[in-house]
Amino acid sequence: xxxxxxxxxxxxxxxxxxxxxxxxxxxxxxxxxxxxxxxxxxxxxxxxxxxxxxxxxxxxxxxxxxxxxxxxxxxxxxxxxxxxxxxxxxxxxxx
Amino acid sequence: xxxxxxxxxxxxxxxxxxxxxxxxxxxxxxxxxxxxxxxxxxxxxxxxxxxxxxxxxxxxxxxxxxxxxxxxxxxxxxxxxxxxxxxxxxxxxxxxxxxxxxxxxxxxxxxxxxxxxxxxxxxxxxxxxxxxxxxxxxxxxxxxxxxxxxxxxxxxxxxxxxxxxxxxxxxxxxxxxxxxxxxxxxxxxxxxxxxxxxxxxxxxxxxxxxxxxxxxxxxxxxxxxxxxxxxxxxxxxxxxxxxxxxxxxxxxxxxxxxxxxxxxxxxxxxxxxxxxxxxxxxxxxxxxxxxxxxxxxxxxxxxxxxxxxxxxxxxxxxxxxxxxxxxxxxxxxxxxxxxxxxxxxxxxxxxxxxxxxxxxxxxxxxxxxxxxxxxxxxxxxxxxxxxxxxxxxxxxxxxxxxxxxxxxxxxxxxxxxxxxxxxxxxxxxxxxxxxxxxxxxxxxxxxxxxxxxxxxxxxxxxxxxxxxxxxxxxxxxxxxxxxxxxxxx
Numbered sequence: 396x397x398x399x400x401x402x403x404x405x406x407x408x409x410x411x412x413x414x415x416x417x418x419x420x421x422x423x424x425x426x427x428x429x430x431x432x433x434x435x436x437x438x439x440x441x442x443x444x445x446x447x448x449x450x451x452x453x454x455x456x457x458x459x460x461x462x463x464x465x466x467x468x469x470x471x472x473x474x475x476x477x478x479x480x481x482x483x484x485x486x487x488x489x490x
Numbered sequence: 491x492x493x494x495x496x497x498x499x500x501x502x503x504x505x506x507x508x509x510x511x512x513x514x515x516x517x518x519x520x521x522x523x524x525x526x527x528x529x530x531x532x533x534x535x536x537x538x539x540x541x542x543x544x545x546x547x548x549x550x551x552x553x554x555x556x557x558x559x560x561x562x563x564x565x566x567x568x569x570x571x572x573x574x575x576x577x578x579x580x581x582x583x584x585x586x587x588x589x590x591x592x593x594x595x596x597x598x599x600x601x602x603x604x605x606x607x608x609x610x611x612x613x614x615x616x617x618x619x620x621x622x623x624x625x626x627x628x629x630x631x632x633x634x635x636x637x638x639x640x641x642x643x644x645x646x647x648x649x650x651x652x653x654x655x656x657x658x659x660x661x662x663x664x665x666x667x668x669x670x671x672x673x674x675x676x677x678x679x680x681x682x683x684x685x686x687x688x689x690x691x692x693x694x695x696x697x698x699x700x701x702x703x704x705x706x707x708x709x710x711x712x713x714x715x716x717x718x719x720x721x722x723x724x725x726x727x728x729x730x731x732x733x734x735x736x737x738x739x740x741x742x743x744x745x746x747x748x749x750x751x752x753x754x755x756x757x758x759x760x761x762x763x764x765x766x767x768x769x770x771x772x773x774x775x776x777x778x779x780x781x782x783x784x785x786x787x788x789x790x791x792x793x794x795x796x797x798x799x800x801x802x803x804x805x806x807x808x809x810x811x812x813x814x815x816x817x818x819x820x821x822x823x824x825x826x827x828x829x830x831x832x833x834x835x836x837x838x839x840x841x842x843x844x845x846x847x848x849x850x851x852x853x854x855x856x857x858x859x860x861x862x863x864x865x866x867x868x869x870x871x872x873x874x875x876x877x878x879x880x881x882x883x884x885x886x887x888x889x890x891x892x893x894x895x896x897x898x899x900x901x902x903x904x905x906x907x908x909x910x911x912x913x914x915x916x917x918x919x920x921x922x923x924x925x926x927x928x929x930x931x932x933x934x935x936x937x938x939x940x941x942x943x944x945x946x947x948x949x950x951x952x953x954x955x956x957x958x959x960x961x962x963x964x965x966x967x968x969x970x971x972x973x974x975x976x977x978x979x
Contacts, residue, residue, distance in 0.1 A: 405772075409584070409772055409774065411586055446777075448579065448777040448779075448783065449777075449779075449782050449783070451782060453782055454782060454783065454784065454785035455555055455781060455782045455783065455784045455785070456554060456555075456782075457554065457555045457556070457557040457560065458528070458554045458555070458556060458557065459556075459557065459558075460521050460522050460523055460556050460557065460558035460559070461522065461523060461528060462522055462523050462528055462529070462530045463523070463528030464523075464527055464528035464529045464542035464543075464544075465528070465529035465530055465539065465540045465541060465542055466539055466540075467541070467542070467543075468536075468537075468538045468539050468541070470543075471538055471541045471542075471543070471546045471647070472538060477642070479644070481536070481537045481538060481644075481646075482537055482538065482635070482638075482644035482645055482646060483538070483588075483644070483645035483646075483647070484639070484642045484643075484644055484645075485588045485642065485643050485645060486641075486642065486643070487636070487640075487641055487642055487643050488587070488588050488634060488636070488643045489636055489643075
């Protein structure tokens with residue numbers, strides 16, 4: 396797999412990271428060399444191997460259905476750049 | 491019932507087009523607390539008051555799954571006759587939006603908790619099976635409010651993190667009517683199970699609607715468009731009609747349909763492209779590293795299966811067999827669990843068939859009129875059964891029964907008491923009736939002569955006179971019989 400400049404720009408946009416054109420060049424080079432390194436893994440046959448998503452051979456821990464949190468509006472809104480006591484306030488998002 | 495033929499096609503100039511619809515229904519799970527946090531799920535709280543540091547995505551917070559939400563998903567899966575997967579995985583679905591503080595939604599992608607199932611619909615042209623592709627658990631997002639400030643959007647995260655079941659159908663639906671029946675059936679099943687309250691006004695049930703069209707008889711699907719987040723059955727139907735017509739027009743004009751996400755504008759009654767969702771399908775799913783795979787013991791699934799209530803399809807069969815109802819009656823009476831419970835209570839104490847008729851007639855009309863659910867009916871099942879029995883035994887006529895019905899509504903008295911205290915009992919003594927009718931005939935001798943000389947329309951006049959002088963209490967059948975007998979002589 397190789398990355399071209401368009402792909403880099405697309406991924407940056409999806410991640411909401413601003414990347415100027417000058418940087419795209421070097422990023423493409425860097426990321427391509429990283430991918431090349433990772434691609435060595437393709438030398439192994441993994442046809443019958445399930446993807447490993449966790450090294451812990453356990454199931455998910457669960458909790459009871461009880462109300463044990465909330466009612467901390469002040470705390471929740473505290474770090475919001477703009478707020479009005481009740482809501483988070485963000486620049487207008489309209490469809 | 492005579493079977494109609496399926497006939498929903500869009501007529502273009504170059505032929506008939508079939509509409510192919512698939513639904514992704516988002517059903518809010520009934521639980522006290524959220525999917526991965528302990529905040530309350532109660533509807534209508536003050537803004538941002540049911541938000542924990544997990545729901546607002548503070549750094550370092552770890553999600554812990556609510557076991558009840560998992561059970562609710564399994565129950566729903568069982569109710570949809572679906573395969574329950576013993577192994578499922580939570581993934582991150584990445585996108586940016588103001589009401590999604592994590593920057594990703596925890597969902598299930600490759601390994602959902604529930605696999606293929608099916609739902610049966612009763613259509614006028616027969617029974618139709620709709621395939622279920624999958625059901626998975628995911629988090630709801632917060633709510634954006636656009637109309638409180640001209641230059642800002644306000645965000646309320648109370649809904650953020652509440653558990654949703656996304657139920658994905660196969661593209662088996664073919665008309666707005668089938669969509670209506672499908673949503674109602676899903677809703678009914680989930681309400682029986684107690685896994686979702688199905689309240690569409692509060693947004694507990696909403697759907698993304700996938701629509702495509704193809705020439706009648708074509709085997710291949712057309713390009714589909716997805717209409718996002720439609721929150722009423724009526725709007726779904728309107729959106730489908732608009733969208734199908736739009737696609738047919740494009741095809742007939744030799745244009746290409748873009749596969750895209752659209753929204754339904756309820757004010758203009760049209761769908762339009764959502765430019766902001768251009769990259770929407772680039773979600774970069776990957777397994778959530780904060781959550782281990784969900785492994786379900788077969789015993790848990792089997793135990794849940796044993797505790798499931800009787801579901802609408804089974805109950806309908808039983809109502810037909812046990813109470814002698816026809817398919818239509820049974821269908822209506824099992825549509826809501828509360829209705830079926832009420833009916834069974836009434837049917838135990840009175841005539842089963844007559845009870846169904848009166849429930850679906852006068853009782854439903856009254857409830858509808860007052861905007862009440864049957865659980866809030868001002869007439870108890872016991873009183874309703876007494877009323878039905880009074881009609882069945884001939885004690886009162888159907889017409890008087892309507893009167894008694896009104897009085898119960900006003901006073902809450904029991905029907906027996908009302909019938910006695912108001913002297914509403916039907917006059918069914920043949921001797922007394924005959925005496926009264928004879929008096930009437932004597933008083934209207936001229937009309938009797940006219941009748942006998944061929945003016946048979948006057949029969950109605952005599953019946954009217956009998957009803958008038960009996961205060962509407964004369965047994966109608968008996969009145970007819972006696973009148974015919976006496977007028978012949």
